[in-house]
Amino acid sequence: MHNTVKISKDLYWVGVGDRRLPRFENIFPLTSGVNYNSYLITDEKTCLLDTVDPDVSEQFIDNIQHILGDRPLDYLVINHMEPDHCGSIERVAQLYPDVKLVGNTKTFMFLEQFYEADLSANYVVVRDGDEISLGSRTLRFLLAPLVHWPEVMNTYDVENKILFSADAFGNFGVLNGNLYADEVDFHKDWLDEARRYYINIVGRHGRNVQNLFKKLRAIEIDMICSLHGHIYRTKEDVELMMNKYDLWSSYTPEKEGVILVYSTMYGNTELVMNLIASKLAQKGVRDIVMYDVSNTDFSYIISKLHEHSHAIFGIQNYNTTLYPKMDALVRELLHTNYQNRKVGLVCNSSWGGKALPEMQAYLQSGKNLVEIVEPLNIMSALKPDQEALVDQFVEDFLANK
Ligand SMILES: Cc1cc2nc3c(=O)[nH]c(=O)nc-3n(C[C@H](O)[C@H](O)[C@H](O)COP(=O)(O)O)c2cc1C
Ligand SMILES: [Fe+2]
Ligand SMILES: [Fe+2]
CATH class of the missing domain: 3.40.50.360 (Flavodoxin domain)
Known part of the structure; x- marks a missing residue:
């Protein structure tokens, strides 16, 4: 049975939460698990943005199949090759053998290191600033090296001003139905965990986050869709997270x-x-x-x-x-x-x-x-x-x- 959320026309959340996971990366304790977010666009072309941890891939596949129905999956954008996000790529490629895999050279290097299936015929290698058109939406790829791993990139939906930010702006904790930060008391109940997530997972790479910020300041962002945690869609929430990340990544006390x-x-x-x-x-x-x-x-x-x-x-x-x-x-x-x-x-x-x-x-x-x-x-x-x-x-x- 599927569990998906329609975010806007042609855009769906198809992620899965895992409340049973005791520790993130088998090191950081979790009190209520973690979300693996994934997003599916059904424009003239269909496009999945990242996958989920293999532990929850059954639910994930149900979600994708429910939204796609008879349609093929044209693209899978791989913003991050850490196994909590790329762990279901082989499953997706088995179900949709013609899917084009979009990543940079490092993405595919890691894909080949981690997995056995030869998917090289499906690769679409992109560089910083490259775009693909899905019909009414254009996706632009912004390389974000070391905003957790070296291959990380962000994907920007140009027309709709949506940033698919990979691990950046993520959080611990499974979402309790409320997918958007404006539907919860974010300051009171989630900000501390957002900080713990950032500082411990990405905190070391402040300079790289600042480099990504140079690219983000040049675009307008109406919505941030991270691979963990809530979606930020109000001006206040987008600004809140941008400001916090600016402080955290410049090692400025809050x-x-x-x-x-x-x-x-x-x-x-x-x-x-x-x-x-x-x-x-x-x-x-x-x-x-x-x-x-x-x-x-x-x-x-x-x-x-x-x-x-x-x-x-x-x-x-x-x-x-x-x-x-x-x-x-x-x-x-x-x-x-x-x-x-x-x-x-x-x-x-x-x-x-x-x-x-x-x-x-x-x-x-x-x-x-x-x-x-x-x-x-x-x-x-x-x-x-x-x-x-x-x-x-x-x-x-x-x-x-
Ligand atoms: C296993 C052990 C090793 C210790 N080694 C030292 C030491 O090398 N040098 C020292 O000055 N005190 C040493 N101490 C003593 C502690 O520093 C001292 O008891 C201190 O008061 C402990 O503070 P506490 O009451 O907050 O635990 C040691 C204590 C223990 C239990
Ligand atoms: Fe990561
Ligand atoms: Fe992650």
Whole structure:
């Protein structure tokens, strides 16, 4: 049985959601799965834009067959060759053996690496800016290398000003019937996940996203159809996402605020971090965010670190080095190109080690990660007569912010 949505004349959503998927890319935890979006145009020529994960291909094939009926499938545009989107290409090609596969040279290189069927007779190789006509619609291809993978491209429906954006502007979470961002409370219920998706999946490639933006600024966009998450079709939603992506990809903090991230075994570092948070709050700082690296998946913490302008890390020595979970978090954070942030450090030791210089070396290896206050060193546990040290730390942090 099919489950499709008509978006406009000749344009259908034929995607599938998978609520059972526990982790995206087998690494990022999902609380309500993920959508694999796919779009089908039934102009004079028919054209499918991307496919879906092989786990949900049965539903997908039902969807396509329902919309196409007796019509052939003329084109399949491959905007992205990651298996969650290209995993049903062979199925589609079996059903529609004459389908023309539209991609760039890298698309077909990956297609041949991943799959066994020889589909080379069906290739239509496009370059940046090339167009094909479907009748009333013209599709223009905009190469978007590394807006996740090297072969990624976006497809622009010139007449209808629709951007098929591949992974860009995507999200975690299966859609609950409401296909459009304006049908849900996007800010309240979906924006945090959109950020977690972007920062962890594409965040490292900010420069490439900025390169794509140069192309997008030259066209008008009335609707964004991503491969995951909602469709953005109102001026406000398109602008919201363009603005967020501009901030995220230029590593500009979204908000002026403090996030505290710490590791702790016995709670002594945690207590100091709680004290710092209380004192910051008493001095007027609002919306403080705190995470224990052992209790929250890194993808959430990293996303929130990118959101905020200021961070305080609470670390400790563990077998003379940085506590392994903190070490792993910071490595992963730097891998997302975390930069342009102001930082304070709290370090707990009982007999010493390299945790603090290791952490400082990590920060120095990043771009524009500035320690704005002298590190606060604790020996095992804070004593009441040392509270003034915490007050001084907070005062200096705020004075230098
Ligand atoms: C397995 C283990 C290894 C440790 N290694 C070191 C070390 O090499 N150097 C040091 O100064 N403290 C070391 N410590 C002590 C901790 O840094 C110290 O207990 C600190 O107070 C822990 O903070 P917490 O109470 O927030 O967990 C170690 C503790 C544990 C449990
Ligand atoms: Fe991808
Ligand atoms: Fe994807």
